[in-house]
Amino acid sequence: MALTPRTERMIDRAVELLNSNNNHEALRLFDLVIAESDLQGLEYGKATALARLGNIDEAVITLKKLLRLIPNHPKAQLFLVELLASERSIQLAEKNYARRSKEENRQSQWLPSNLYPDDVFLVSYPKSGNTWVRFLLANLLKKEDEEIDFFSVHQHIPEVGSHEQIINSLTRPRIMKSHAPFIREYTKVIYLVRDGRDVYVSYYYHRLKQLPKRFDFFSFLQRRDHYPCRWGEHVASWTMSKDCSNLLVVKFEDLKSDCFKQMDRILKFLNVNRPKHRIEKAIEASSFENMKRIESEKGRLYKKEGPEVFMRKGITGDWKNYYGTKEKDYYKSFEGQLLIKLKYEKDNNW
Numbered sequence: 001m002a003l004t005p006r007t008e009r010m011i012d013r014a015v016e017l018l019n020s021n022n023n024h025e026a027l028r029l030f031d032l033v034i035a036e037s038d039l040q041g042l043e044y045g046k047a048t049a050l051a052r053l054g055n056i057d058e059a060v061i062t063l064k065k066l067l068r069l070i071p072n073h074p075k076a077q078l079f080l081v082e083l084l085a086s087e088r089s090i091q092l093a094e095k096n097y098a099r100r101s102k103e104e105n106r107q108s109q110w111l112p113s114n115l116y117p118d119d120v121f122l123v124s125y126p127k128s129g130n131t132w133v134r135f136l137l138a139n140l141l142k143k144e145d146e147e148i149d150f151f152s153v154h155q156h157i158p159e160v161g162s163h164e165q166i167i168n169s170l171t172r173p174r175i176m177k178s179h180a181p182f183i184r185e186y187t188k189v190i191y192l193v194r195d196g197r198d199v200y201v202s203y204y205y206h207r208l209k210q211l212p213k214r215f216d217f218f219s220f221l222q223r224r225d226h227y228p229c230r231w232g233e234h235v236a237s238w239t240m241s242k243d244c245s246n247l248l249v250v251k252f253e254d255l256k257s258d259c260f261k262q263m264d265r266i267l268k269f270l271n272v273n274r275p276k277h278r279i280e281k282a283i284e285a286s287s288f289e290n291m292k293r294i295e296s297e298k299g300r301l302y303k304k305e306g307p308e309v310f311m312r313k314g315i316t317g318d319w320k321n322y323y324g325t326k327e328k329d330y331y332k333s334f335e336g337q338l339l340i341k342l343k344y345e346k347d348n349n350w
């Protein structure tokens, strides 16, 4: 079919808009041309704009429609697979973990030997700031005038699966650290989230000692054996779950911007009362600089297995130094949707 000069101009303009990331306008124009002509290939441009705007459901419908009309459209096929993988990891996480039996959870060491109804679990994907919150809480819960360090913190808030003896000696209500993906048996949970892009950078440095020499960040990002699973799967399993009735979600980024406010939320959740000056003192004692000093002066437990320096940077947005086009594209295909759901991004246009 011959195109009218007007249609040609509209298509050129829509592609131009897409290339300059003006996705709202591009979408409007694609819709217009599609309505006026029967150029099915344009659905691909429309799907791209939709996905970048975070409307994955519509993008998937558009691609499926295109593939019904032109089954052999390699770019559309690939794009559809990527989008579905991103959505699937969220849905899978919701289903998989809710189905796990108590025995499986016990075997994977996510459960202490006995459970009490008032047990609290401080849960996070690795490298999301768990140690920071443990320091904050330990500084608020400690009785004597002790300095919380990288040894004593385990006495106050031990980790499930590693510190069984300490856990058994805690007074109730107990607070325990865990990296478990969703687990039904945890009935009161503080779930700590950090932007997944920053988490992978932090995790990369955490693992560097065990990785082959000159293993680059992109190769790390692509690994399929992240412990205990991928960031998105973990975060989705908790934040999208409807099965945990007593869940408080706290963001690392909010702790950075207003630690007092977040501590206030956490303490209310725990039904713990502390005067303002105690909270401020705990925040100061748990500042990045102070924890870094404590680490360098006193060392820490698990130093041999872990990174040389635990208190690495403690900032938000470090990912920008590590993600070029290929890292971004790869990341988006897995976890781009979750970043939007968690309001780290407005759309996939970053």
Ligand code: PPS
Binding pocket: 124, 125, 126, 127, 128, 129, 130, 131, 132, 201, 202, 203, 205, 286, 287, 288, 289, 291, 310, 311, 312, 313, 314, 315, 318
């Ligand atoms: S672990 O090993 O899974 O328990 O790690 P986790 O404690 O969850 O996360 C480690 C990252 O948290 C940073 N951190 C802090 N940031 C800001 N302020 C304070 N006080 C703080 N304490 C720890 C720590 O530096 C790690 O992040 P990166 O980005 O690697 O610096």
